[in-house]
Amino acid sequence: MIEPEEGVPTILNLSEISEREREEEEKVVDIVREFGAENLIYCMQCGSCAAVCPLARVGFEWYNKKLIKALLLGLKEELLDDPTPWACVACNRCTEVCPRRVSPFEVMFAVRRMMVEEFAIPTLAIEGLRALYEYGHAVYMTGREARKKVGLPEKPPSTDSDEKALKDLKTILRNTKLAELGLIPMND
Amino acid sequence: MSNDEKPKIGVYICHCGENIAGAVDVKAVAEFAKTLPDVVVVRDYLFMCSDPGQELIKQDIKEGLVNRVVVAACTPRTHEPIFRKACEDAGLNKYYFEMANIRDQCSWAHWHEKEKATEKAKVIIASAVAKARLLEPLEDRYIDLKKEVLVIGGGIAGIFASLDLANAGFKVHLVEKSPSIGGNMAKLDKTFPTNDCSACILTPLMVEVANHPNINLLTYSEVESITGSVGNFKVKVRKKQTYVDWNKCTGCGACLDVCPPKARVPDEFNEGMSLRGAIYIPFPQAVPKKAVVDMNACIKCGGRDFSGKEPRKSKSGKPILAPCERVCPTGAADRTPYRDPNGEIVELEVGAIIVATGYKVMDKSYFKEFSPHHPNVITAMQMERLISATGPSEGKLIKPSDIPKLLEAKKKGEKIEVEKPKTITFISCVGSRDNRYHTYCSRVCCMYMLKQAMILKEKYPDLDIYIFFIDVRTPGKEFDEYYMRCRQLGIKIIKGRAGGIQVLPGDKLLVKGYDAEVCRPVEVITDIAVLATAIEPDNTLRDLARTLGINVGAEGFLKERHTKLYPVDTMTEGIFIAGCAQGPKDIPDSVAQAKAAAASAMSLLEPGKMTVEPLISEVDKEKCTGCGVCVPLCPYGAISLVKHEDKLKSEINPALCKGCGVCTAACPSKAITLHGFTYEQVLAQIKTIAKWPEIQT
Amino acid sequence: MIADVVKNESKNEGKLKYGLFLGCNIPFNRPDVEQAMRKIFPALGVEIDDLMGQSCCPTWGTMPSIDIVAWCAVAARNLCLGEEKGIDLMTACNSCYGSLNEARHKMLTNPDILKSVNDILSKIGKKYEGRAKCRHVAWVLYKDVGLERIKESIKYTLDDITIAVQPGCHFLWPSEVYPDKEEDPFNPKVLRELCEVLGAEAPYYSKLVDCCGMGALRSTDPEKSFTLVKEKLECIKEELDADLIVTTCSSCLIQLDDAQERLRKSGKLNFSIPVLHYVQLLALCMGFDPEQVAGISVTPRDEIIDKIINKR
Structure with missing residues (x-):
């Protein structure tokens, strides 16, 4: 593909995309189906999902409907740098209105999973994973004044105050794909 | 009720829901109608065609209040038969009925000018009343129907129409312009939505057509002319010259390969992607499987040109043969006998026609x-x-x-x-x-x-x-x-x-x-x-439609009588349409339409005779001068000059007359009367309209 | 499908007892919501268990974004804590409600996933049978406690107060995965009725089911996120001129409360509507200490609390 000038959209050469899939011996559609978006192929591009999608509303590039079409065409590289899938609020209103049971939410998340394999993952997500592993809470705060102010014990009855439970959780996480990917340090 | 009884006219005004009443002040029109001469009863009703509406009319007739009926409502095209029947049921001659169209030609057309619409409704009714005063009682006629059907086009629609009719016992003449039936469907590989192999489902039907005792299959033939009308169409079909003796041809195909390269042309069946010889069989499953010679492509090898000459080799004196003749095992390709390039004309008489030309x-x-x-x-x-x-x-x-x-x-x-x-x-x-x-x-x-x-x-x-x-x-x-x-x-x-x-x-x-x-x-x-x-639409469809006297729409397909209610009928009674000649459609729809057309033809012809309105022309022999102006004008060939008391006079064959009125208008001696539209009746209507608004007051 | 797998769901026969699933935002960001729950449920006759050792549900940006089995394994450990005690979980956070129930739905409809999850759980000596599920506090109050009981237990009523309700997305969608379902998720009634039983008006408004813009959207692009919350707030102001916004989701609570004040301070909003989680509102009506059950907010709520308690 000839690189276009800055700001000029690329012409999508579908034959080149198809050729790349052939060389890699894996279709993008099959990858995301494997990652949970099984029903992707039933999409008929009706647009109901985009009509209710908060991301489409506020102007993200690859919102549900458009993302699905891109995947059906075999686009992948073009999507890796895009923040859209990571902005999905997982509201699932798309799933509720989809007439073909595609679950566009699952597609968004399947793409996240595909991007993770390519290490295209936002820093914030990495930090959340690290906190989950270290403390058992993705959102974790050390300052406990608020809890004391409302008359609660400093620590909630969670992994935060249960070492055995935190150890269990770490064992679980070390036996998942998170460990295979090596995204975060996972010491015992 | 005798003819000379004084007319007592009932005027029945329909609101047609809001369709008429929305633009026409029905009450005002009714008041006006009461002032018209010979009008004794005026009623209005929400829907005059409904049972209670018709009952109003019947009641007045039965009670002897009225002996002429004027209904001011919608179009006679759909509703005249209904009101005539109501009159007849009540014991009144149904031709003592007159319809005034104050909907299509008045309320709908002037929807936004309510006052003017009301005035126009009055004129229309006044004119109908003027005619009603002069109506005469008439008796229906009957004609015999020929229980044979012409089907034009041998594609899937024509095949199904033919088979349904033939199976019901009707004689069918199936005319196809190509050497084989099968049409476009024969070219298809598979058919949606079930991906049946096209040839597998079509070929058995083609064979059934060829073998059916009630089907006269005329392939490589075209309709030349049509005269007559419903029940009795006279059709001339030209069987094109095949240049092969089909009685002898077995469809073995030996001739196909020997036709020389110079005589090869793009193969229609393969949409021009391969070549065929001048002598050819359209495709392997062709029905009938017979060869024809395409004279535009034939190079007449050895001077073998079907002219009746027998060229011989100068030395040996042996006859010179074209390659196709040489290999033909049955002599079907023999080029010695003279063959008329114009082929042969076959004459048919049929009661109905189905056009399915694809x-x-x-x-x-x-x-x-x-x-x-x-x-x-x-x-x-x-x-x-x-x-x-x-x-x-x-x-x-x-x-x-x-x-x-x-x-x-x-x-x-x-x-x-x-x-x-x-x-x-x-x-x-x-x-x-x-x-x-x-x-x-x-x-x-x-x-x-x-x-x-x-x-x-x-x-x-x-x-x-x-x-x-x-x-x-x-x-x-x-x-x-x-x-x-x-x-x-x-x-x-x-x-x-x-x-x-x-x-x-x-x-x-x-x-x-x-x-x-x-x-x-x-x-x-x-x-x-x-x-x-x-x-x-096929290039020749417009010409065929002209030959048949049926219409084509703006897009060039055959026009049905009514898009929704009469989808396989045409404006010419007895001629039906089916398949893609009517408009683009898929196989299931073509077949459904073909079966509908066949059923329509059956229900028309099955009784053997049909009622014909007596609204036809008649010659007053006393007035006729025998000038003969009317004879060539008649589009139905119904008029001839015959001897009457030593003089030639016009005579109209009532079986052929369609009541178009051309002769009536043309007659210089006013000797021809068109029943239902007599001079007196029409003039009374015109005078009423011409005098408006004078008579209103 | 679920019925085939789960022969014997956890039942709270006779007594009402739930494992209080806190999640992350409630215990660390909005502990007043936790305190509200700890006050109201015992007072309404509902026993709560601490579910010692619970963790993050896991939330959307973590395991669900990595791998389905990993997501389900973390969720299953949390569910096991209830299942082991024969009780269901109960949460006041829509994200937890969504993540736990979606994970459960996956495990119950796909035996392969459940098997992989239990293979992992076996390393810590646990097994998830599919019995325990996660209930939403709003549903527990509506269905199990009942509107009558709530009405009897309150000290203050909300006369002349108009509430804009915000059930939140994961309270509604995808309806397929949830143990309790609104009859019409596009016109939800549960939270409106819960507010009405306190004496308030809680009318429908056109953006009632629209997303507040919280979650990943806010962390990815705050400006775009604020567009959504601004639209929602303006709709509430214009159509209801509400005195109060009440939600059943801790994420919505933070977004509507926190983002509202940011918008107001940057001059993009010229009004202010206090926001409460429903359990906080109920706790106030039941007469619990406002400092403890509703003491943390960005958008000022003193005035409305004063109005409720002192009828001013």
């Missing part, structure tokens, strides 16, 4: 933006032939540009390998939904593109297939499921009709499109581009 596929050459000169840019019909086992590549998917190479090798008995296509791209709505060509949707293209794509993808899973759609239309039973299956197979659907095809070096094509879903221009490098060109 369609043609639009040629690719119109669409310059898609590089139609390139052999690998093909129409979808060509793709059908390309994937068909009886096609030029025997069903093997190759690039059309490789066909000549392949055929050449086959001739030499060699085997060659040609490059397999990797990508196929379909483009929808080529010539349909297009103001430059046809504004209509061709209805079958979405489905046949999906069908071809599906067949190809299932057979060659590695193939990349793209379909450029404006939008996918699948409104049929099991159609959308079919479409979704294509998507699931990985056929790539691009929303947006492609805008161009450019030829790349090395036989490849670049399709330029825009994907409206990812909002980007897209390009596809393809080996074959398939254009879903429009279905259009």
